[in-house]
Amino acid sequence: MVTIRDVAGQSGFSVTTVSMVLNAGPASSRISARTRTRIWKVAKQLGYRPNLYARSLRSRRSHTLGVVVFDLTDPYCTQILRGIQNHLRPSGLFPIVTDLLDDGSQFHPCLDMLLGRRVEGIITIANPLYLDRKLLSEFSERNIPAVVIGRELADVPVSSVVVDNAAGTRQAIQHLYDLGHSRIAFIKGPKILVDSLQRWQGLESFAEEVGIRLDPKLILEIKGRNSTYREGYELAEELIRQRSDFTALVAFDDLTACAAIRALTKAGLQVPKDCSVVGFDDVPGSAFYNPPLTTVHQQLELQGSLGAEMIEDLIRAAAENRPVEPKHRKVSPKLVVRDSTCPARSS
């Protein structure tokens, strides 16, 4: 491997000069143009590539950001990641992503790895099943700039980005209401997720405002720790079995919505003609579903880039030794109307 010393020797200048020139910083303006072009030429010709380890070691800056995702195969994570990357690209901060492989016990090893690499900050994509107060408070204790995406913990001083769940479900039910639906079934999310409660509150408050009656028999709840296709399917079957003639269904998320659509189809009901279905998340596949799913778009990319922006601020603040309060941002979701909803059949 060719080092800066090789470039220095070959060009006839000192390593200091070479370093100044190649870093193109303000210091390099003190070097004559002739010298500069000469050094650049030699560097290119030798195929010189600075060793980032040596650089970071000396300069005490890694220009690196840790990102912890709970499952890299989950589109939820990858879309947020995309937002982070897009935002970071021009900033010279490189994201190092670690994947928990859906296994919470990997959190500490991953953190160790990132801290060993001297990341300047950490973004965590929250999985509420793994991410508890204790883990998060480590960040503030160690004084590491950190942002959590997907969850807000009031009592832990860590910045966060979350979606406004209630606003999302309000849009969903508003849409159904506008289409003339009044007998609406619901599949609520698991109790342990705060999202479940927030989404439900959005639905409930709107229903109350406009006077939609919520029939307890039409409200089922996911019992597992997270939503699965299997359980969504079974809950939808249960609703159908009850034969309570609902004309629309609001599912906790897209996965559940797709499962419900499948169950309805299997039962001989057409979506949306016999029953409209609304999801939540707008995962990439939802636009291609049969039928394309009307759902609440979470703006995951935006959440990612907001998170990246926040961590940049935190890092800047830390570099300038400036104290900074944790910030909490909430993004507004947007309903995307596709083909899984239509006007209620007039009974």
Added chain:
Amino acid sequence: MVTIRDVAGQSGFSVTTVSMVLNAGPASSRISARTRTRIWKVAKQLGYRPNLYARSLRSRRSHTLGVVVFDLTDPYCTQILRGIQNHLRPSGLFPIVTDLLDDGSQFHPCLDMLLGRRVEGIITIANPLYLDRKLLSEFSERNIPAVVIGRELADVPVSSVVVDNAAGTRQAIQHLYDLGHSRIAFIKGPKILVDSLQRWQGLESFAEEVGIRLDPKLILEIKGRNSTYREGYELAEELIRQRSDFTALVAFDDLTACAAIRALTKAGLQVPKDCSVVGFDDVPGSAFYNPPLTTVHQQLELQGSLGAEMIEDLIRAAAENRPVEPKHRKVSPKLVVRDSTCPARSS
């Protein structure tokens, strides 16, 4: 940040001893047990975390592997990535993934970044649109252990992992044949992809063997550079418009298959009753589609772990200065039968 010197000072031993103990290598057996536990205790108490930059700089080993993916939001990439990670976890090699964000011009910047980080090898997940001979031959020129997943280039000395496309489509059409289908429509992949040709050859050879007649009017081809939902949908519509009463459809990939199913459904045809549909890839969403898709499972995770295994071998070989021939592995895909296929209606 606490350094090894702090641990040495605090424990009363030299940095050398601390280093040997904490690395727990064979050298540490020469140190007494009392000393070892003492040093471990101090290290833990101080929260010592070795600086990987310093370590790599001195030891000239980064224990790091570069992975270039063309689009991190594509399940094709993330599943392969999962396989790589699972294989690498115990080996102490850490994958640094860079995302081209579906933009071929990012390849060189990414490569530079990885080489600057002194990765010991590189795995590229091939996107045939970006990845050409020139880029790949850089690896062998620079003598960097490299593996390409998803494409095999005979004339470039780079190891590769690919799927046996023809074997996959043979299984698909065999399945339809066994169900009694003989009028089968096809949507072929784009010409620029080798996969398209290989998959087609598998279909053609089987059809010839068992005497299925291939009607040119039932064979359409994707004109774009890669498959899209839009084009799949339109091609399926075109097939339907022709009214040639096919009872089954083999799509180039799952995306196309889903688009076709949607088009069939919109046209009032039921899948699979009126028309069976088979895809290729088995992306995660396919199992949840409406109806769940019969498709050819590519074993992407396996491809990833095979790639990881190969790169490990290459790195080992390079470390021992042992020359090694590029290897090419082909994984056998497996048909997964779900609900988008059923026996042909007897006409």
Added chain:
DNA sequence: TTCCTCTAGTAAAACGATACACCGCAACAA
């Protein structure tokens, strides 16, 4: 002349680890 400033660079000390050669001492054999 002497002093100062500016230009265009250079020398040497870090950064935090690992690698390599070495060392003092005890035990034991010749």
Added chain:
DNA sequence: TTGTTGCGGTGTATCGTTTTACTAGAGGAA
């Protein structure tokens, strides 16, 4: 006594950069 071996470590150079402080020489002013 002398030499050898094993045990339990230690001292110092080194990895490839950046940073800080410094310098030789030119030019101009007093």
